[in-house]
Amino acid sequence: MLLKKLGLSLGVFLTIAASVTGLVIIPNWQFQGHQPMRKADGTQYPLPYFGEQAKGRAVYIDQGCIYCHSQQVRMKGYGADIRRNWGTRRSVPRDYMYHRPHQLGTMRTGPDLASIGHRQPSATWHALHLYDPRITSPGSNMPRFNYLFTEMRDGDALPVGAFPGDVIKIPPQFQNSGITQLVPNERGKALIEYLKALNQSFPLPEAQQ
Template sequence: MNRVSLIALGVLATVIASLFGLVLIPNFQLESMGPRSIQQPDGSTAVYPAELDSYLEAPGREVYRDLGCVYCHSQQVRPEGFGADIERGWGARRSVPRDYVLQSPPFMGTMRTGPDLANIADRQPSQEWHYLHLYDPRITSPGSVMPSFKFLFDTTVGEAPRAPLGFPMIPLPETYVDEPTWIVPTERGRALIAYLGTLRQPFEMEEVQ
């Protein structure tokens, strides 16, 4: 057997080993993994992870994808010793595969220009905070480099508008405007905040060692 044949066999073996090690075996290990029932301290049972509702949360996930949020925010809490995520309060534990079993695709992120969002719903439970932050991040986070998304809101100056049923009506801070100004999110803005309200990894998992 000449050298070319040996090189070709080596390349083929490398490709096959990579296919099994990086694709087929992990897929086999995770294929049977799904949501699990968890007993809570008050005696009630929660299913984790929960499916997104089709009314606002799932469409909001598509808005998150459409606006490119995944390019500046990750959704993965790294374990201790591999960064300061837990020290920063971005999560109480590291993320595990079960956290993502209902996500297709999971938005793990590509970089962290902004903070990790895996537990943003617990860190910032106030919807009003999220709406103001989305409208102009400098309102809630001075010095933020995040772009504003004012196009996701209808703005009214002066008398408070009548918001559609189910849509919040939020006054802008007096320190931000010269006269009373109100914002009402569009359907896409409301859906995006609903999706952010689902981002939490609250339960201890046996996969965390």
């Protein structure tokens, strides 16, 4: 009698319980055995993000970079991810074992960033690009993140806590209203550190398939 009353509800509940078990719980259980590997220089891969990099990751999330940039490289022969130099190999589950929240992303209004730190290690480039993407990438439709920088005119004193080495010159043709130099602020610096740390070039064995 009760079963007849609740039959519909029970059946419906079972459908969703089945899919969450099959698609989330079982794969998660399959990933449990993943361990980081030791690189030639003694460091480990992958490593959890900490310090500046973790702070930068929070900025990446807060600014919503995921809505235009993915962080996953598809295999050779499926799309042109590797030929576009977005990575040296495909991404595998182990690359993400410490990622919380995940930032895989499903949109490429801009290029994939899974290994941006590998193909673009220059902090200067990242700073100029974040300050105004049109400096380094003419025609880009990425927003400016000028609020991650302190703008300086010639002769301005350094902002508190910045070193002379942090100052970045804006190429002359992009200088506006006397602003000639930039210093990334705390968040900007952290974000650049995080972007430079995005690197999936270590050849994990399961990535060779």
